[in-house]
Amino acid sequence: MNGQATPGTAAGNGTALEVRDLSVELSTPQGPVRVVRDVGFEVRSGQTLALLGESGCGKSMTAQAVAGLLDPVAEVTDGQVRLQGRDILRLRRSDRRSLAGPELAMVFQDALTALNPVYTVGSQLAEPFRIHERASRRAAKEKAVELMERVGIPEPRLRAKAFPHQFSGGMRQRLLIAMAVALRPSVLLADEPTTALDVTVQAQIMELLAELRRETRMALVLITHDLAVVAEQADQVAVMYSGTIVESGPVAEVFAAPRHPYTRGLLDSVPAGHPRGSVLPSIQGSPPRPAAVPAGCAFRARCPLARDRCATDEPPLTDTGPGRASACHYWKELADA
Amino acid sequence: MLTYLRRRILSSAIPLLVVVLGVFFLARLTGDPANLYLPLSATQKMREAFSAQHGFDDPLLVQFGDYLAQLAHLDFGESLRTAQPAAEAVLRAFPATLQLAGVTLLLAVAGAVVVGSLAAYRPNSPADRIASFLSSTAASTPDFWFAIMGVLVFAVTLDWLPTSGTVGSAAWVLPVATLLIRPFGVLVQVVRGAMVTALSEPYIKVARSKGAGERRVIFKHALRNAGAPTLTVAGDLAVGLINGAVVVETIFGWPGIGKLMIDSILQRDFAVLQAAVLLTALTIFALNLLIDVCYVLLDPRVRQGAMA
Numbered sequence: 174m175n176g177q178a179t180p181g182t183a184a185g186n187g188t189a190l191e192v193r194d195l196s197v198e199l200s201t202p203q204g205p206v207r208v209v210r211d212v213g214f215e216v217r218s219g220q221t222l223a224l225l226g227e228s229g230c231g232k233s234m235t236a237q238a239v240a241g242l243l244d245p246v247a248e249v250t251d252g253q254v255r256l257q258g259r260d261i262l263r264l265r266r267s268d269r270r271s272l273a274g275p276e277l278a279m280v281f282q283d284a285l286t287a288l289n290p291v292y293t294v295g296s297q298l299a300e301p302f303r304i305h306e307r308a309s310r311r312a313a314k315e316k317a318v319e320l321m322e323r324v325g326i327p328e329p330r331l332r333a334k335a336f337p338h339q340f341s342g343g344m345r346q347r348l349l350i351a352m353a354v355a356l357r358p359s360v361l362l363a364d365e366p367t368t369a370l371d372v373t374v375q376a377q378i379m380e381l382l383a384e385l386r387r388e389t390r391m392a393l394v395l396i397t398h399d400l401a402v403v404a405e406q407a408d409q410v411a412v413m414y415s416g417t418i419v420e421s422g423p424v425a426e427v428f429a430a431p432r433h434p435y436t437r438g439l440l441d442s443v444p445a446g447h448p449r450g451s452v453l454p455s456i457q458g459s460p461p462r463p464a465a466v467p468a469g470c471a472f473r474a475r476c477p478l479a480r481d482r483c484a485t486d487e488p489p490l491t492d493t494g495p496g497r498a499s500a501c502h503y504w505k506e507l508a509d510a
Numbered sequence: 511m512l513t514y515l516r517r518r519i520l521s522s523a524i525p526l527l528v529v530v531l532g533v534f535f536l537a538r539l540t541g542d543p544a545n546l547y548l549p550l551s552a553t554q555k556m557r558e559a560f561s562a563q564h565g566f567d568d569p570l571l572v573q574f575g576d577y578l579a580q581l582a583h584l585d586f587g588e589s590l591r592t593a594q595p596a597a598e599a600v601l602r603a604f605p606a607t608l609q610l611a612g613v614t615l616l617l618a619v620a621g622a623v624v625v626g627s628l629a630a631y632r633p634n635s636p637a638d639r640i641a642s643f644l645s646s647t648a649a650s651t652p653d654f655w656f657a658i659m660g661v662l663v664f665a666v667t668l669d670w671l672p673t674s675g676t677v678g679s680a681a682w683v684l685p686v687a688t689l690l691i692r693p694f695g696v697l698v699q700v701v702r703g704a705m706v707t708a709l710s711e712p713y714i715k716v717a718r719s720k721g722a723g724e725r726r727v728i729f730k731h732a733l734r735n736a737g738a739p740t741l742t743v744a745g746d747l748a749v750g751l752i753n754g755a756v757v758v759e760t761i762f763g764w765p766g767i768g769k770l771m772i773d774s775i776l777q778r779d780f781a782v783l784q785a786a787v788l789l790t791a792l793t794i795f796a797l798n799l800l801i802d803v804c805y806v807l808l809d810p811r812v813r814q815g816a817m818a
Contacts, residue, residue: 242715273721289713291734336810
């Protein structure tokens with residue numbers, strides 16, 4: 174560990190996942206575009222880190238880079254991803270593949286398209302056991318049924334023979350989670366696991382994830398744009414803007430006293446806490462396109478604190494206190510306010 | 511499923527009847543058989559006797575009625591040429607066509623699945639570009655031209671392959687290659703397109719996130735999803751192969767049903783022609799039924815609709 178600020182410093186547990194200086198480049202007809210810039214964070218076993226940001230900020234790309242699931246047009250250009258201390262970006266493909274499932278797993282956003290429409294859910298749930306444990310067809314099916322029961326699918330033995338389109342959205346998300354936790358991974362990446370669902374179902378799914386995390390002591394990286402989900406579920410939060418992390422720290426502290434104007438803007442635009450009928454504050458403007466991130470601070474065009482220095486010096490993510498970091502030159506002004 | 515099949519079989523009766531009707535009347539537009547079978551010096555009396563013997567002197571509608579009545583008893587009439595039952599001639603020629611079409615289709619589908627999948631694995635890679643160029647060239651090659659060039663180069667100039675006949679495996683090369691080239695080109699493009707789509711679906715990423723190897727990802731998770739469009743086009747091409755056999759069988763002297771049809775038209779052998787067309791129509795109908803069944807087996811989402 175060097176001196177760089179990294180979220181997730183709660184004491185007592187081992188670090189399950191540590192990401193350092195991760196950069197991802199997308200090749201486009203106009204040339205390469207850096208969509209993830211020097212992202213770093215760490216998560217400890219049994220804890221939840223929320224990667225918070227709006228659409229297009231690079232949070233999904235970060236998760237896919239960590240999981241080794243980037244599309245061929247995207248490429249990790251720099252950084253380390255340490256899983257239980259081992260840098261998995263340097264591993265051979267086959268070694269990496271052997272970790273996918275038993276060590277590192279991922280839950281995807283849209284459970285309908287994430288399940289293969291032409292195979293029974295039972296056979297898809299059995300696949301991790303078939304691939305990694307070389308289980309017999311029957312033994313793997315049996316484990317699939319147990320998994321379905323664990324995540325709350327009624328009549329699992331019967332339903333294992335059904336196809337994805339025969340399940341509701343919430344049930345499909347349960348199946349997807351079951352598939353991800355099948356081999357009890359030490360790290361689970363959940364990419365917006367509830368955005369496609371009704372509010373009541375969302376709460377059930379989040380509860381299921383929290384239960385599984387406690388049960389298996391896995392580290393959970395929760396990718397979301399939902400502030401309420403972060404407040405309820407996460408221990409640590411890393412706020413992403415325009416491909417990089419702008420603020421990080423324990424959720425309660427960050428939400429109580431944000432140290433980056435972007436985080437402050439996000440928290441201010443939550444309806445709760447504003448009188449009914451008053452105009453809801455919002456962050457003016459929109460994020461820069463990844464191909465045209467300006468020099469200096471990427472947030473400065475929308476920032477109430479911006480001055481000349483922000484146009485030339487890009488503020489690095491620096492420690493602002495125990496376990497906290499901000500990428501703003503003038504974070505103290507927010508803290509003092 | 512059974513109800514569905516029964517409905518399909520019943521609803522095919524009308525198109526089959528139209529085929530029977532069309533062939534019967536169109537065949538009789540080709541000319542009077544008496545001109546062909548009697549000597550030039552034949553008297554009017556002899557012509558009338560010939561017509562009466564084969565029933566050509568009745569009004570057309572009466573002839574058609576008789577024909578339908580025969581069909582109802584599975585009697586397909588007799589060949590004018592050989593005086594043998596028409597059904598026998600047709601059934602004797604049919605296996606040669608089926609073998610040719612079957613081998614061709616098998617090679618086309620197997621080859622296209624491999625080439626198309628490899629091309630789709632890395633879109634716009636050199637391999638993909640080569641596959642796309644060759645397949646569009648193949649898909650737009652006229653088969654009669656390819657057949658003639660094939661005979662010229664490999665049979666006449668190089669003398670590696672026979673110009674015609676069915677003896678020995680060398681005799682299969684040119685007819686199969688001629689029939690194969692277009693369906694293969696078309697299928698490669700269809701498989702490639704369907705595989706590109708399937709491989710970009712989220713469930714492919716999920717499969718990789720489970721640690722599935724590339725072979726499992728391509729051939730288990732993607733290929734079956736690419737099956738439906740491939741099947742549709744392969745079915746159409748199979749129909750085309752049975753029809754297209756007319757040209758290829760004629761060029762290469764392949765004793766199949768296509769050659770039999772051409773010969774029957776030239777010889778005004780109406781009964782044989784009608785039986786041959788009817789059998790081809792039935793085969794195509796059976797093929798379509800088979801494709802529908804395959805859809806249901808391939809995609810569970812179709813299954814529910816078919817059951818309803």
